[in-house]
Amino acid sequence: GATSSQHRLGQAADITVGSKEGNRRLFEIIRKELSFDQLIDEKDFSWVHVSFRKGKNRKQVLKL
Template sequence: MNTPNLIVAATVAAAEAVTPVKAKEKASHFTITELTRSTTARRQGIDNTPPEQAVKNLHRLIDTVLDPARELFGAPIYVNSGYRCRELNRAVGGAARSYHMSGRAADLNTGSTEGNKRLYEILKTLPHTELIWERGGTWIHVAY
């Protein structure tokens, strides 16, 4: 008689039955596609596909800065620029050591100066390496 195996099997089955199902992860307000899209790249035929590490960095930027900012802002935030390959960064006149090239930065706007002012104040409270907004400017640069 092999009852120990039956008891173990029953115990495992019982444990699996009471193991909570992991809640579905909250959907992001931002996508990797949105953070890599570029009209300049499309117009000039530049492949702006990010390498694996840049994609990981973009996910961290989304999780740590962009999604929390969107939740606090309570309205859409638009991405002007996210990841840029070296060639695209040169084409748009980006800084030689831009955080955009590693997927750690985004240029954002809300569609209004007042909205940008509010977003800037929100971003100041979140983790960041760089935060740049020229008062009245149409975009805010944030790097993490």
């Protein structure tokens, strides 16, 4: 990945709980309850990307 990737900096993770429906529920919990920089629905909830950074998090929600 890119040297500035939040994954490489330990600030991001791609998560799956084993099903698209479970991933959709996880996405909604994170969106409603947690602070995050980016939250991405990857490939119709095949997995969820979430990132966090020190300082101001953008609360950016995307679908890829």
